[in-house]
Amino acid sequence: xxxxxxxxxxxxxxxxxxxxxxxxxxxxxxxxxxxxxxxxxxxxxxxxxxxxxxxxxxxxxxxxxxxxxxxxxxxxxxxxxxxxxxxxxxxxxxxxxxxxxxxxxxxxxxxxxxxxxxxxxxxxxxxxxxxxxxxxxxxxxxxxxxxxxxxxxxxxxxxxxxxxxxxxxxxxxxxxxxxxxxxxxxxxxxxxxxx
Amino acid sequence: xxxxxxxxxxxxxxxxxxxxxxxxxxxxxxxxxxxxxxxxxxxxxxxxxxxxxxxxxxxxxxxxxxxxxxxxxxxxxxxxxxxxxxxxxxxxxxxxxxxxxxxxxxxxxxxxxxxxxxxxxxxxxxxxxxxxxxxxxxxxxxxxxxxxxxxxxxxxxxxxxxxxxxxxxxxxxxxxxxxxxxxxxxxxxxxxxxxxxxxxxxxxxxxxxxxxxxxxxxxxxxxxxxxxxxxxxxxxxxxxxxxxxxxxxxxxxxxxxxxxxxxxxxxxxxxxxxxxxxxxxxxxxxxxxxxxxxxxxxxxxxxxxxxxxxxxxxxxxxxxxxxxxxxxxxxxxxxxxxxxxxxxxxxxxxxxxxxxxxxxxxxxxxxxxxxxxxxxxxxxxxxxxxxxxxxxxxxxxxxxxxxxxxxxxxxxxxxxxxxxxxxxxxxxxxxxxxxxxxxxxxxxxxxxxxxxxxxxx
Numbered sequence: 001x002x003x004x005x006x007x008x009x010x011x012x013x014x015x016x017x018x019x020x021x022x023x024x025x026x027x028x029x030x031x032x033x034x035x036x037x038x039x040x041x042x043x044x045x046x047x048x049x050x051x052x053x054x055x056x057x058x059x060x061x062x063x064x065x066x067x068x069x070x071x072x073x074x075x076x077x078x079x080x081x082x083x084x085x086x087x088x089x090x091x092x093x094x095x096x097x098x099x100x101x102x103x104x105x106x107x108x109x110x111x112x113x114x115x116x117x118x119x120x121x122x123x124x125x126x127x128x129x130x131x132x133x134x135x136x137x138x139x140x141x142x143x144x145x146x147x148x149x150x151x152x153x154x155x156x157x158x159x160x161x162x163x164x165x166x167x168x169x170x171x172x173x174x175x176x177x178x179x180x181x182x183x184x185x186x187x188x189x190x191x192x193x194x195x
Numbered sequence: 196x197x198x199x200x201x202x203x204x205x206x207x208x209x210x211x212x213x214x215x216x217x218x219x220x221x222x223x224x225x226x227x228x229x230x231x232x233x234x235x236x237x238x239x240x241x242x243x244x245x246x247x248x249x250x251x252x253x254x255x256x257x258x259x260x261x262x263x264x265x266x267x268x269x270x271x272x273x274x275x276x277x278x279x280x281x282x283x284x285x286x287x288x289x290x291x292x293x294x295x296x297x298x299x300x301x302x303x304x305x306x307x308x309x310x311x312x313x314x315x316x317x318x319x320x321x322x323x324x325x326x327x328x329x330x331x332x333x334x335x336x337x338x339x340x341x342x343x344x345x346x347x348x349x350x351x352x353x354x355x356x357x358x359x360x361x362x363x364x365x366x367x368x369x370x371x372x373x374x375x376x377x378x379x380x381x382x383x384x385x386x387x388x389x390x391x392x393x394x395x396x397x398x399x400x401x402x403x404x405x406x407x408x409x410x411x412x413x414x415x416x417x418x419x420x421x422x423x424x425x426x427x428x429x430x431x432x433x434x435x436x437x438x439x440x441x442x443x444x445x446x447x448x449x450x451x452x453x454x455x456x457x458x459x460x461x462x463x464x465x466x467x468x469x470x471x472x473x474x475x476x477x478x479x480x481x482x483x484x485x486x487x488x489x490x491x492x493x494x495x496x497x498x499x500x501x502x503x504x505x506x507x508x509x510x511x512x513x514x515x516x517x518x519x520x521x522x523x524x525x526x527x528x529x530x531x532x533x534x535x536x537x538x539x540x541x542x543x544x545x546x547x548x549x550x551x552x553x554x555x556x557x558x559x560x561x562x563x564x565x566x567x568x569x570x571x572x573x574x575x576x577x578x579x580x581x582x583x584x585x586x587x588x589x590x591x592x593x594x595x596x597x598x599x600x601x602x603x604x605x606x607x608x609x610x611x612x613x614x615x616x617x618x619x620x621x622x623x624x625x626x627x628x629x630x631x632x633x634x635x636x637x638x639x640x641x642x643x644x645x646x647x648x649x650x651x652x
Contacts, residue, residue, distance in 0.1 A: 011259070032441070148437065175216065
């Protein structure tokens with residue numbers, strides 16, 4: 001008997017169940033509906049409380065200028081979906097900043113939600129010490145519950161969905177907050193009214 | 196009953212202060228972020244989380260098979276391991292077959308259970324813990340002190356010494372500087388590693404996915420930078436649907452560190468897919484039993500498996516907050532350790548574990564999935580006394596029962612013991628009673644017994 005069959009056998013014996021016994025419906029899904037008001041302001045307040053930075057601009061051209069100002073001459077890499085072309089892990093590891101998009105932003109927690117299916121890299125928002133995300137205003141939703149309602153199975157077309165809530169941090173030494181452990185210590189979000 | 200010697204921990208002022216302030220701070224932050232005006236539906240969420248865990252564990256075979264189908268439909272592979280030996284053997288073989296020299300690992304209590312690092316190191320595979328706290332402890336050769344804050348007992352001076360000794364760094368006096376030293380050393384390992392190992396906070400049946408929650412970014416790196424990703428998780432970590440994360444993610448970080456969400460929540464459904472710029476090429480999920488099916492069989496204590504490892508019960512436990520994490524016999528400490536250890540390991544070696552509690556109930560009150568820890572502690576105590584209770588104690592209770600059934604004898608013994616108490620401690624303070632009396636004073640005996648007083652009225 002394989003370990004699989006043994007474990008399943010032990011479980012069924014413990015639960016007094018037979019293979020293919022019916023399963024009653026799971027408790028209902030509990031997702032909140034929050035009003036979609038003041039999303040930009042709420043997002044800004046939440047992210048700034050975590051020491052992230054938010055800039056709101058009107059056009060794509062203004063977004064470009066805002067990103068350049070944040071970069072201030074630092075080396076950077078933009079994600080495939082913003083620039084097209086190839087991705088390289090080593091280039092990503094040596095860049096001083098990573099510029100990405102995001103699929104959603106969460107107003108209540110100041111989070112960014114990135115799906116890899118949009119040709120967005122797992123590492124570009126992670127390896128460089130500075131992460132700049134450029135998003136349309138319409139991507140901001142009240143909370144994670146809205147994302148889970150719109151995308152009930154996040155793994156369907158993406159190998160990964162990551163929720164980023166502020167700069168990387170630790171409190172492992174004497175409970176003192178230190179930013180930028182393994183991920184970026186600096187997080188900027190540029191919100192564009194119209195792309 | 197032999198209990199551990201906690202005098203060293205109690206007498207260490209530095210340690211006492213470290214435990215007290217770290218757990219106190221975490222408890223305070225939790226309290227503020229689950230407060231009525233911040234999270235009005237907190238109690239509903241707890242109940243719902245409990246109900247979902249109950250439903251899942253009650254039909255665990257069904258959801259595990261569903262999870263397996265969904266992982267494998269995307270090219271991932273599920274490995275079922277009855278115990279630590281099987282789990283380690285699989286990962287060791289995989290590392291050998293792929294010629295892996297360096298493994299990076301993110302924090303996982305499950306892999307602590309099975310001594311995975313020791314097994315890999317034995318094969319000559321360099322295995323690096325990448326969570327800052329775990330990294331410090333790995334260099335120092337110690338085990339986690341707390342589920343969430345593994346190195347809370349180390350001061351920055353301790354950490355600087357550890358880094359000087361093992362990384363040959365210069366003395367450094369700030370947490371910022373020390374963190375930077377670790378970042379640089381570990382970044383090299385991430386880019387060098389052939390295999391990354393993570394735990395999983397949740398296994399999502401309907402998606403064939405794992406969810407990993409963290410603040411530093413080391414878990415994201417472990418499952419994205421190396422070519423192979425192996426996740427190791429206990430079979431009880433299941434939830435039925437990705438949508439259930441709406442409930443669990445609202446509770447986990449709040450209960451653990453008092454954050455609304457941890458910095459990084461990674462929902463990982465396998466290896467990199469066509470069109471994705473990066474990610475591992477292979478994904479393996481090791482499902483570990485290691486005693487869990489034994490717990491499942493006991494319907495009244497099954498809920499011990501609902502635990503989502505937030506550590507809130509440790510932070511609120513008056514016993515943990517005094518004796519710290521190293522006086523428990525297994526990797527799980529605090530109240531949750533007190534109910535898991537006897538059920539996983541049997542209580543023969545350390546029958547005292549469930550007794551090391553004041554039964555104040557704080558652990559049950561703060562548990563985000565409403566595990567009735569105090570009730571389970573009582574049940575375990577009763578089982579232990581029935582199985583292991585010592586004969587002198589049983590004889591004592593039989594004598595007590597006999598005396599209680601004979602009122603006249605009871606009255607006589609009452610006046611006799613009044614006299615005896617007066618002549619203490621010289622008379623009785625010998626053997627084990629001496630220890631007891633060294634910390635306590637006996638009350639003054641009353642002038643007359645209740646019965647005598649009643650008669651005279």
